[in-house]
Structure formats: C-alpha cells, structure tokens
Amino acid sequence: KFVVDHLAKPLIKDRLLKPWATQIRSLGALENVYCKLSGMVTEAARTSWTPEDFNPYVDVVLETFGPKRLMIGSDWPVSLSGGPYTKIMAAYESTFSGLTASEKDMVLGETAREFYRLD
DSSP states (O other): OEEEGGGGOOOTTTTOOTTHHHHHHHHHTSTTEEEEEOOHHHHSOTTTOOGGGGHHHHHHHHHHHOGGGEEEOOOTTGGGGGSOHHHHHHHHHHTTTTSOHHHHHIIIIIHHHHHTTOO
16 A cells, blocks of 8 residues: 655646646556645645635545545644644635545545554
C-alpha cells in the first residue's frame, strides 16, 4: 500500500488542474494507492483562500480514489500558516456535500484507521 500525501501538491493558487488531474488519475488507477486529503491551504493563496478553491481538486480525488481510498490529514503545524485548524477542517468538510454520512466517516477517519491498522 502507498499513500499520496497532500494530493501530490496541486497548484491550487494558480487554479491549474492539468497536468495534476491526469497524473493523479493515473496513480488512482492502481488499487494499492491511497490519497491523503491534506496540505491544500499551503498550496492555495495562504491568506485569501476560500473553501471553494478546493472543490475542483477534491472532486478529482473523490472521483479517482473514492472514500475507501481517501483519508483526511491535518498537515499540522504547517497548515497553520493558512489559518486555524478549525477553519481548515471546516473548509475540507464543506467539499464533501455529495457524500453520505458513512462516506464522510471513511474520509474523516475510517480509511486511515484501516490503512494504518489502528484497531
């Protein structure tokens, strides 16, 4: 098993999806590859990002990996340069509007628990 950390650092500040989306989809085609939803605020405009800035990138990784291979990560303390933890987590969670409660639970902890065998 392998985890792509920080969504492989997409260029959120520049609003570029390509070639990142193509490359992340290639990795996602491999069933042993998971993705960590973290580090987005440090790739966005650090003082002026909005949750909407993350939507296109989260959409790609949700479509590619699904909740069973996508896990939240804090990127703490580095992420604090982009805002307080509660604001960052609320922004990430706001991108999950299309997920069921069970799928949100997977992304917010169950996938990581399973991947890292934290039972």
